[in-house]
Amino acid sequence: MTRRVSLNARLAQDAAHSAEIEVVLILVEHPDLTAPIRLSTDNGERISVEPLIYGTRSTWRGSNPVTEPFLFILASAELPSDLEGAPAEATIVIEAVTGEVARLLRSFTSRATVHMAVVLASSPDVIEYEATGMRLMLAEGSAGEVTTSIGREPVEEESLPGLSFTKDRFPGLHR
Secondary structure (H helix, E strand, O other): OOOOOOHHHHHHHHOOOOOOOEEEEEEEEOOOOOOOEEEEOOOOEEEEOOOOEEEEOOOHHHOOOOOOOEEEOEEEEEOOOOOOOOOOEEEEEEEOOOHHHHHHHHOOOOOOEEEEEEEEOOEEEEEEEEEEEEEEEEEEEOOOEEEEEEEOOOHHHOOOOOOOOOOOOOHHHHO
């Protein structure tokens, strides 16, 4: 399956050495949250001095780059495959988290919605790869790191109406 990438991303991938940095942007939404959680794997820009916070400013998914930056986290991400027939699931390991963040990620009783995008640090508004509408399936770990598993809603959990075996629907049963 082909997907469109920008010229800068293609040049960075083809070059032996490149100054371009691929950044993963993560947006977590849940009805219990007052605002979505915006996370980034790039510490390229200082967001605030006190407390010292780094992150990425992007307009992805309608974010206001001035008031809603994506905050830097130490994380490694395994993105979903874009191959046909491959399961759409990702794994994110968030490192150096506080116990409060670990408790928050494990406290949801219903599944949070997670959106992920890959951008270049030099052009954070140009989306190179995007996986949206995924669900937080599992969050486990300790105060040191949290491993999250993100995927599509399981087909087995879709509700189906039960059929009534009435004479109108199944006349062969009532002969």
